[in-house]
Amino acid sequence: MAKADFQVPELKEYAEIPEIKPGVMAHSKPFKSKPDFQEALGFPGELVEDWQKKAINKMGDLLGRYRSLRVYMDACVKCGACTDKCHYYLGTHDPKNMPVARQDLLRKVYRRYFTLAGRLFPDLVGATDLTEDVLGDWYNYYHQCSQCRRCSVFCPYGIDTAEISMAAREIMDSIGVGQKYCNEIIGKVYKIGNNLGLPGPALADTLEGLEEDVFDETGVEVKYPLDQEGVDILLITPSADFFAEPHVDGLIGYGKVFHEAGVSWTLSSYASEAANFGMFIGSYDNMRRVSMRIREAAIKLGVKRIVFGECGHAWRVAYSFLNTLVGPWDFLDPRYPVPQHICEFTYDLIQQGKLRLDKSRNDDMVLTYHDSCNVARASRMGDKPGGQFDIPRAIIRASCNHFYDMDEETIRDRTFCCGGGGGLLTDDLMEVRVKGAQPRVEALNHVIQEKGVTHMAAICAICKSQFTKVLPYYGMDMGQIVSVHQLVSNALILTGQETEEEEAVEAAA
Amino acid sequence: MSLISNFYAYLFYFATFVLLGGLALKVWQYARTPAPLKIPTTPAPTTGSGVVLRMTREVVLFESLFRGNKWTWIFSWMFHFGLLLVTLRHLRYFIDPVPVPLQMIQPFGIYGGMAMVVGLGGLWVRRFFVDRVRYISSRSDHLILGLLVAIGLSGLTMRFVVHTDIIRLKEFFAGLYNFEIVTLPADPVLLLHLLLVATLMIIFPYSKLLHMPGLFFSPTRNQVDNPREQRHIAPWAKRLEQE
Ligand code: HEM
Ligand code: HEM
Ligand code: SF4
Ligand code: SF4
Numbered sequence: 206m207a208k209a210d211f212q213v214p215e216l217k218e219y220a221e222i223p224e225i226k227p228g229v230m231a232h233s234k235p236f237k238s239k240p241d242f243q244e245a246l247g248f249p250g251e252l253v254e255d256w257q258k259k260a261i262n263k264m265g266d267l268l269g270r271y272r273s274l275r276v277y278m279d280a281c282v283k284c285g286a287c288t289d290k291c292h293y294y295l296g297t298h299d300p301k302n303m304p305v306a307r308q309d310l311l312r313k314v315y316r317r318y319f320t321l322a323g324r325l326f327p328d329l330v331g332a333t334d335l336t337e338d339v340l341g342d343w344y345n346y347y348h349q350c351s352q353c354r355r356c357s358v359f360c361p362y363g364i365d366t367a368e369i370s371m372a373a374r375e376i377m378d379s380i381g382v383g384q385k386y387c388n389e390i391i392g393k394v395y396k397i398g399n400n401l402g403l404p405g406p407a408l409a410d411t412l413e414g415l416e417e418d419v420f421d422e423t424g425v426e427v428k429y430p431l432d433q434e435g436v437d438i439l440l441i442t443p444s445a446d447f448f449a450e451p452h453v454d455g456l457i458g459y460g461k462v463f464h465e466a467g468v469s470w471t472l473s474s475y476a477s478e479a480a481n482f483g484m485f486i487g488s489y490d491n492m493r494r495v496s497m498r499i500r501e502a503a504i505k506l507g508v509k510r511i512v513f514g515e516c517g518h519a520w521r522v523a524y525s526f527l528n529t530l531v532g533p534w535d536f537l538d539p540r541y542p543v544p545q546h547i548c549e550f551t552y553d554l555i556q557q558g559k560l561r562l563d564k565s566r567n568d569d570m571v572l573t574y575h576d577s578c579n580v581a582r583a584s585r586m587g588d589k590p591g592g593q594f595d596i597p598r599a600i601i602r603a604s605c606n607h608f609y610d611m612d613e614e615t616i617r618d619r620t621f622c623c624g625g626g627g628g629l630l631t632d633d634l635m636e637v638r639v640k641g642a643q644p645r646v647e648a649l650n651h652v653i654q655e656k657g658v659t660h661m662a663a664i665c666a667i668c669k670s671q672f673t674k675v676l677p678y679y680g681m682d683m684g685q686i687v688s689v690h691q692l693v694s695n696a697l698i699l700t701g702q703e704t705e706e707e708e709a710v711e712a713a714a
Numbered sequence: 715m716s717l718i719s720n721f722y723a724y725l726f727y728f729a730t731f732v733l734l735g736g737l738a739l740k741v742w743q744y745a746r747t748p749a750p751l752k753i754p755t756t757p758a759p760t761t762g763s764g765v766v767l768r769m770t771r772e773v774v775l776f777e778s779l780f781r782g783n784k785w786t787w788i789f790s791w792m793f794h795f796g797l798l799l800v801t802l803r804h805l806r807y808f809i810d811p812v813p814v815p816l817q818m819i820q821p822f823g824i825y826g827g828m829a830m831v832v833g834l835g836g837l838w839v840r841r842f843f844v845d846r847v848r849y850i851s852s853r854s855d856h857l858i859l860g861l862l863v864a865i866g867l868s869g870l871t872m873r874f875v876v877h878t879d880i881i882r883l884k885e886f887f888a889g890l891y892n893f894e895i896v897t898l899p900a901d902p903v904l905l906l907h908l909l910l911v912a913t914l915m916i917i918f919p920y921s922k923l924l925h926m927p928g929l930f931f932s933p934t935r936n937q938v939d940n941p942r943e944q945r946h947i948a949p950w951a952k953r954l955e956q957e
Contacts, residue, residue, distance in 0.1 A: 286778075286786055585758075
């Protein structure tokens with residue numbers, strides 16, 4: 206078990222709604238961004254002088270630009286339906302992690318400066334001035350929200366706390382109070398092309414290594430091309446896929462699928478990142494700037510289609526925003542949606558019977574599937590609502606014999622966040638990450654106990670990294686989290702590949 | 715014509731002005747503010763008619779709340795449905811002659827009044843006894859519930875205990891349409907009922923009662939899930955492209 210200097214939550218047999226414990230997470234906050242990181246993104250380096258005034262002005266600006274913020278500031282009736290829906294509340298018991306209370310941190314300032322009731326009777330409606338303490342609370346608690354949107358599913362008005370924490374982070378950035386993790390990473394994308402800061406030659410090296418590995422394993426020459434012009438498909442995938450386990454097994458899987466489909470494809474060293482942390486900090490500008498690299502790469506490489514690898518928030522930006530941010534995509538092949546998810550691609554091939562999948566090759570695993578929040582609640586796959594739930598499951602079922610879903614209350618659009626989304630996947634937030642994972646790990650534990658599940662598949666780089674890190678705190682093994690395309694990769698028998706059975710038969714003959 | 719009638723006449727002119735003007739301003743403000751990105755909570759409908767259906771389920775059945783919390787849903791639905799019946803029943807004070815459908819629902823309006831008060835009671839109890847809900851309640855949340863309960867109880871009192879002269883009440887409101895001030899029956903319960911109602915009308919556009927127009931403008935609920943097919947660019951975002 207991993208060592209913790211905080212109390213790791215217990216896994217209960219039945220999910221419980223905890224009593225509130227005010228202030229227990231008041232100490233939790235991420236490292237502040239340094240001036241260099243801030244300025245690279247167009248934000249002031251440190252706290253500006255008349256920050257109160259600037260913050261209020263920024264709030265006014267955002268209220269005029271985002272209907273979501275405008276309406277959600279007014280509409281909440283404090284019905285409490287969301288109070289027990291956030292994994293951070295369930296895991297930490299801090300009432301400021303209840304979605305409505307998190308919103309109220311911003312709302313009480315909104316009421317004070319932008320509503321008649323708050324100007325005239327602040328005490329009556331819970332309005333307060335923007336003080337240093339309030340700013341402190343903003344920084345701490347808006348970085349205990351993974352923007353997973355679970356709260357918005359249950360709110361009678363669909364109030365989405367993610368929208369509010371994005372706005373809060375943008376206000377803070379605009380007065381020079383940024384978060385190191387997100388802002389440093391976005392800087393790396395601008396400079397080098399991806400979150401991890403892997404330069405082109407390193408990528409080429411890695412991909413060459415993968416080609417060798419796959420050849421050794423299968424005897425088939427599967428290519429993992431980089432910066433190849435004039436091919437059909439540009440694959441955009443999270444940079445974690447280039448080296449970390451279990452991510453890279455997924456990348457191996459995509460390559461094999463493309464190979465079997467007989468399409469030509471390439472990665473780009475310029476747009477070598479699917480992730481877009483511009484969304485986490487609520488910055489349209491930065492989100493657009495990061496996305497623009499994909500457009501530029503697609504034009505330069507002259508591809509016909511764009512396919513995204515396994516990454517949750519990246520798929521949200523890709524599916525829901527990309528066309529708006531940097532479209533139109535009229536120079537691509539109109540027969541395919543832009544962009545496509547690798548799962549949509551693989552699923553289509555399975556439907557057409559083009560993939561030879563030997564399920565028994567995954568018989569050493571009993572699987573369950575974790576719906577990643579951004580895929581589940583902020584995007585779609587295929588052409589029917591809910592395809593984002595059914596398509597990955599169909600792929601898993603086609604690739605393995607033993608699959609069980611977790612409790613219905615914790616999957617599909619009610620899925621629990623892994624605890625590391627929304628720009629929280631950093632060691633300085635370990636406590637909130639471990640505690641926030643509790644509801645998901647509890648549901649996982651149930652299927653482990655009851656169905657003998659051994660592994661959980663996911664299609665998100667952040668989920669995979671987060672679980673690799675936090676499962677050990679709960680006495681589980683970091684290897685229990687796998688990529689969906691890792692399962693495909695295991696089961697897929699490539700054309701011309703000699704399987705062990707066939708080899709055995711030949712040897713016997 | 716008395717001082718009281720004058721006071722109530724001007725009060726209702728004022729309250730109506732604030733209610734309609736305030737709501738119109740708010741709705742205009744919501745409508746004018748762009749939603750720059752597609753953010754429906756998925757799975758979401760992929761067509762406009764699908765969205766109409768989704769919104770209808772939210773408005774009529776409170777679908778999301780039903781998934782979120784059954785107790786709150788029961789009390790809330792009792793309250794709102796009761797409120798709807800009461801409102802329909804009340805239309806007879808303002809319309810002459812009273813259309814047949816309105817005449818027919820009159821008795822249900824009374825049950826509506828009771829349901830409304832019981833529902834409000836349940837919602838209020840939650841604010842005291844559920845620690846999470848207590849934590850998020852501010853004084854205004856209690857006051858609004860108190861106000862609505864008081865309106866309901868004063869109304870029910872008139873219905874069951876001390877009746878008022880409905881014909882003259884009706885004449886009073888008919889008079890207001892023509893800017894004439896007719897004498898209002900000076901029953902204390904009626905005066906209380908009307909005073910509270912005017913207060914409700916005045917605070918409506920400045921309070922969380924904005925959830926009513928707000929629901930219709932919520933992008934997570936009213937957007938069509940078709941971002942790959944259609945660009946959804948806001949005017950301010952379009953300007954970024956021209957730079
Ligand atoms: C389209 C019309 C409306 C819809 C769909 C609607 C829906 C809702 C919902 C879903 C809730 C949350 C659950 C709850 O706490 O009760 C709520 C709360 C509330 N609504 Fe409405 N409402 C509407 C109109 C109104 C009107 C006209 C009033 C007032 C006269 C009103 C007064 C309230 C109050 C006071 C609450 C808070 C109750 C509490 O404190 O728990 N609503 N409404
Ligand atoms: C100008 C507006 C209003 C007037 C003139 C008015 C007048 C009255 C009168 C005369 C009664 C007695 C009915 C009877 O004896 O049969 C009554 C009852 C009642 N009123 Fe109002 N009222 C108004 C607005 C409201 C509002 C906005 C509400 C709710 C929020 C409300 C809630 C009730 C209830 C619950 C009852 C008892 C049940 C019933 O008779 O329907 N009233 N009202
Ligand atoms: S978006 Fe997710 S993390 Fe944020 S408050 Fe809502 S449930 Fe919690
Ligand atoms: S569910 Fe929505 S309306 Fe109810 S308290 Fe939460 S945010 Fe407010």
